[in-house]
Amino acid sequence: MSVSAFDLFKIGIGPSSSHTVGPMIAARQFACKLRAAGLLPATATLVTELYGSLSATGRGHGTDRAIMLGLAGHQPDQIDPNAIEPALASIRETQQLRLLDIQPIAFREKEHMLFLRKSLPFHPNGMRFVALDAAGAELASAEYFSVGGGFVVDADGQRVLNETSLALPTAVELPYPFDTGADLLAQCSRHQMSIAALMLENEKQWRTLPELRRQLLAIWQTMAGAVQRGCASSGHLPGRMQVQRRAAGLYQQLQNPDKNAPLDPLAAMDWVNLYAIAVNEENAVGGRVVTAPTNGAAGVIPAVLHYQQRFVAGASEDHIIDFLLTAAAIGIIYKKNGSLSGAEVGCQGEVGVACSMAAGALAAVMGGSPAQVENAAEIGMEHNLGMTCDPISGLVQIPCIERNAMGAIKAINAARMALRGNGTHVVSLDKVIKTMMQTGADMKTKYKETSRGGLAVNIVEC
Numbered sequence: 001m002s003v004s005a006f007d008l009f010k011i012g013i014g015p016s017s018s019h020t021v022g023p024m025i026a027a028r029q030f031a032c033k034l035r036a037a038g039l040l041p042a043t044a045t046l047v048t049e050l051y052g053s054l055s056a057t058g059r060g061h062g063t064d065r066a067i068m069l070g071l072a073g074h075q076p077d078q079i080d081p082n083a084i085e086p087a088l089a090s091i092r093e094t095q096q097l098r099l100l101d102i103q104p105i106a107f108r109e110k111e112h113m114l115f116l117r118k119s120l121p122f123h124p125n126g127m128r129f130v131a132l133d134a135a136g137a138e139l140a141s142a143e144y145f146s147v148g149g150g151f152v153v154d155a156d157g158q159r160v161l162n163e164t165s166l167a168l169p170t171a172v173e174l175p176y177p178f179d180t181g182a183d184l185l186a187q188c189s190r191h192q193m194s195i196a197a198l199m200l201e202n203e204k205q206w207r208t209l210p211e212l213r214r215q216l217l218a219i220w221q222t223m224a225g226a227v228q229r230g231c232a233s234s235g236h237l238p239g240r241m242q243v244q245r246r247a248a249g250l251y252q253q254l255q256n257p258d259k260n261a262p263l264d265p266l267a268a269m270d271w272v273n274l275y276a277i278a279v280n281e282e283n284a285v286g287g288r289v290v291t292a293p294t295n296g297a298a299g300v301i302p303a304v305l306h307y308q309q310r311f312v313a314g315a316s317e318d319h320i321i322d323f324l325l326t327a328a329a330i331g332i333i334y335k336k337n338g339s340l341s342g343a344e345v346g347c348q349g350e351v352g353v354a355c356s357m358a359a360g361a362l363a364a365v366m367g368g369s370p371a372q373v374e375n376a377a378e379i380g381m382e383h384n385l386g387m388t389c390d391p392i393s394g395l396v397q398i399p400c401i402e403r404n405a406m407g408a409i410k411a412i413n414a415a416r417m418a419l420r421g422n423g424t425h426v427v428s429l430d431k432v433i434k435t436m437m438q439t440g441a442d443m444k445t446k447y448k449e450t451s452r453g454g455l456a457v458n459i460v461e462c
């Protein structure tokens with residue numbers, strides 16, 4: 001399977017790539033399957049069963065909302081975030097949903113959306129759709145799995161994509177294929193290329209250079225838009241905790257520093273925190289963000305890239321391209337050998353991977369060799385090993401929002417440490433990915449996006 005940069009970076013909506021974006025894609029896919037089989041006119045209603053982690057944290061992560069929107073034909077990269085609430089209100093009021101905006105069916109959430117605690121064998125994020133006719137007889141059914149980062153596979157393990165996906169097709173032959181960190185370094189050494197240059201040649205198999213630049217810059221613009229909206233929005237985040245949004249207040253503080261205060265050598269750190277918090281608050285309200293490589297971790301890469309553009313001398317548009325391509329190359333290695341799923345390996349697979357991608361990318365645009373980039377990426381993961389996923393109330397808010405800020409700061413430090421060395425180091429990126437997977441396998445289920453352990457059970461909600 002060939003994985004593109006646009007598999008790692010996808011424009012979508014919050015709050016979760018595995019629990020919102022993936023289920024929306026799967027629900028729409030099932031409706032499209034009914035249409036292709038000529039079954040839409042006979043469909044009177046439809047039952048969705050959510051399993052494992054999708055059941056445990058699905059309500060807090062917006063899975064129920066995503067399923068309804070997907071069945072109605074919406075796509076995460078196309079839907080206007082402002083149209084979401086009216087669309088859901090209409091379904092709830094009328095207890096009717098129009099499949100693909102064509103076929104009206106009865107849809108009562110309590111009856112037609114089932115949250116089942118057990119997991120399906122293939123993956124903890126499983127879902128099953130069953131279409132029924134007017135007599136209640138089954139017309140068709142299908143299972144899908146949201147395997148992390150917005151990737152969806154069917155029961156045969158085949159990838160499910162939106163028709164608007166930028167990543168089609170996956171069976172392309174690439175000029176510089178790589179599966180592991182060792183492969184990537186060998187390709188760079190053999191062809192005397194940077195990681196970004198190598199990725200660029202691979203991506204050109206899917207699209208022209210101007211189109212590639214345009215789409216990468218669109219990813220950056222979407223990240224920047226999330227920062228801007230986050231800095232301009234106040235109030236509370238959704239959910240019973242009523243968490244206060246912080247980015248707007250922090251932005252005002254940073255814009256108006258005390259002129260009599262001594263120079264703060266770590267002022268840039270406050271801005272990095274701001275960028276990450278702004279994006280993740282937007283994610284928490286279901287706003288437009290870039291899955292990078294997940295939604296829960298959507299703030300790390302924008303924060304580090306904003307840091308580079310604002311605080312590193314000589315920053316240019318080319319750096320944005322190189323940063324995203326290098327980050328994507330590292331993400332591809334995780335996708336092929338590791339996991340991007342909090343339900344599978346805890347937050348190692350979300351903020352941990354984003355930190356590793358950002359660390360390597362920053363090292364690259366600050367002049368690092370491929371070996372230093374690989375070193376930075378390895379450091380970025382090494383110090384996130386064992387990180388659990390225990391979101392309070394099943395919401396992608398605490399610890400997720402601050403955790404992105406911490407991940408971004410850690411990524412910058414990892415890049416700086418790697419750039420002070422010559423690229424030689426003891427633990428390789430491939431070894432740390434293997435360790436991440438082993439640690440994830442040993443981690444108790446309650447720490448893997450179920451909200452049944454850790455912070456999630458130690459904070460009393462009002």
Ligand code: SF4
Nearest residue numbers: 296342347350389400
């Ligand atoms: S704790 Fe990490 S993995 Fe879990 S929901 Fe939050 S960001 Fe995602």
